[in-house]
Amino acid sequence: MPFTKLGLGPALLDAVRELGYTEPTPIQIQSMPLILAGRDVIGSAQTGTGKTAAFGLPIIQMLGVHQKTPRALVLEPTRELAIQTDESLRKLARFTNIRVTVVYGGVGYQKQRDDFRDGVDIVVATPGRLLDHLRQHALKLDKVQHLVLDEADRMLDMGFLPDVKRIIEHCPRRRHTSLFSATIPPEIDGLIRWAMHEPQTVEIGERRMPAETVRHVIYPVAQSQKTQLLLALLEQIHWESVIIFCRTRRGADKVERLLKQNHHKAAVIHSDRSQKERQQALEGFKAGRFEVLVATDIAARGLDIADVSHVINYDVPEHPEDYVHRIGRTGRAKASGDAFTIMMTEDAPRVAGIEKFIKQRIERTKLEGFNYEYALALDQGRKASLPTGRVRGGRVGSGGYFAAPAGRRRR
Numbered sequence: 001m002p003f004t005k006l007g008l009g010p011a012l013l014d015a016v017r018e019l020g021y022t023e024p025t026p027i028q029i030q031s032m033p034l035i036l037a038g039r040d041v042i043g044s045a046q047t048g049t050g051k052t053a054a055f056g057l058p059i060i061q062m063l064g065v066h067q068k069t070p071r072a073l074v075l076e077p078t079r080e081l082a083i084q085t086d087e088s089l090r091k092l093a094r095f096t097n098i099r100v101t102v103v104y105g106g107v108g109y110q111k112q113r114d115d116f117r118d119g120v121d122i123v124v125a126t127p128g129r130l131l132d133h134l135r136q137h138a139l140k141l142d143k144v145q146h147l148v149l150d151e152a153d154r155m156l157d158m159g160f161l162p163d164v165k166r167i168i169e170h171c172p173r174r175r176h177t178s179l180f181s182a183t184i185p186p187e188i189d190g191l192i193r194w195a196m197h198e199p200q201t202v203e204i205g206e207r208r209m210p211a212e213t214v215r216h217v218i219y220p221v222a223q224s225q226k227t228q229l230l231l232a233l234l235e236q237i238h239w240e241s242v243i244i245f246c247r248t249r250r251g252a253d254k255v256e257r258l259l260k261q262n263h264h265k266a267a268v269i270h271s272d273r274s275q276k277e278r279q280q281a282l283e284g285f286k287a288g289r290f291e292v293l294v295a296t297d298i299a300a301r302g303l304d305i306a307d308v309s310h311v312i313n314y315d316v317p318e319h320p321e322d323y324v325h326r327i328g329r330t331g332r333a334k335a336s337g338d339a340f341t342i343m344m345t346e347d348a349p350r351v352a353g354i355e356k357f358i359k360q361r362i363e364r365t366k367l368e369g370f371n372y373e374y375a376l377a378l379d380q381g382r383k384a385s386l387p388t389g390r391v392r393g394g395r396v397g398s399g400g401y402f403a404a405p406a407g408r409r410r411r
């Protein structure tokens with residue numbers, strides 16, 4: 001199905017063409033006609049499926065021409081996601097006169113107030129800062145016709161639901177509401193019943209499944225060799241850009257230091273870093289100045305970073321759904337990617353939880369040439385090992401996978 005069949009005007013079709021989108025993604029095909037028809041939509045699609053354009057294009061289309069007051073509001077759980085969504089919507093709206101602005105904490109208020117005063121059509125915001133502006137009467141939401149609650153499950157995890165409800169109370173009751181969430185826990189179900197009107201659910205594939213284009217394997221290792229294994233992995237694999245996930249902020253800082261000591265160009269992104277540092281890390285990574293980005297789950301959720309060749313889970317994630325989100329950083333928009341998880345003996349229950357959640361066993365493998373010390377995790381790995389699968393450059397666990405000369409990298 002071409003974009004031209006979806007009822008978009010010429011300005012949006014031009015923007016889509018300019019962005020190089022040749023055909024709509026499944027979530028775009030399914031949700032755009034519903035949103036254009038004025039239906040409330042629940043999208044249970046993973047990040048990287050094109051959901052921003054799925055709601056952005058029909059909303060920009062329906063807003064038509066610029067007016068002075070906000071008529072669309074998009075709530076995002078993190079600053080990075082807010083910034084990224086703002087950038088995407090601006091690109092989609094570039095051939096219209098619709099104005100988009102973004103509002104988040106950790107930076108000054110004045111520029112955001114100035115933007116409201118100048119007049120904007122679409123506000124992308126994190127809940128806390130938006131509430132501050134509402135309390136200060138810096139903007140009104142009484143003309144909002146389109147409300148988007150993006151990554152609702154993450155807003156729940158971060159304790160934002162009460163703020164989200166307060167914000168919704170500032171919006172008119174007659175409006176269109178879209179909600180995107182990888183999972184629908186009971187609290188989100190409650191929000192849906194309260195905030196939405198006869199919503200249509202658009203589900204893209206198995207909600208819990210990692211993208212088919214991601215190949216993922218587990219590297220069991222003794223605790224004492226965890227950092228060595230990470231460094232050895234980085235030496236041996238063909239990687240272009242890597243995100244390394246850690247469970248804690250301190251852990252992420254430690255890994256960043258380790259990488260820098262070993263002459264990797266690394267940056268870190270987590271919630272203890274200032275907004276400026278986070279932005280610099282993200283932009284530097286996207287521009288290729290940093291080849292490795294070390295991140296915690298909350299900081300990295302939903303980040304649109306194109307062409308990440310590898311995700312390494314330095315720590316097994318605490319929550320199974322974070323595994324799906326993490327490895328969603330690679331293999332986006334049909335590109336293929338690899339995701340590696342380093343597993344210690346004590347991680348076995350977490351790994352079992354992930355495998356139950358995604359309804360598949362994750363293959364265990366060993367790094368060729370690595371001088372392994374004994375750990376129970378290695379035995380668990382042997383028992384659990386599955387037939388090898390095709391991966392880029394060879395077969396996992398067969399030796400061919402690491403066939404490239406050690407240390408060679410493509411960038």
Ligand code: AMP
Nearest residue numbers: 021023024025047048049050051052333
């Ligand atoms: P999202 O899920 O909105 O974060 O989008 C993930 C990535 O897919 C972004 O880099 C988008 O620019 C890209 N994208 C969105 N729609 C399409 C499309 N129809 N064709 C190709 N890429 C797309």
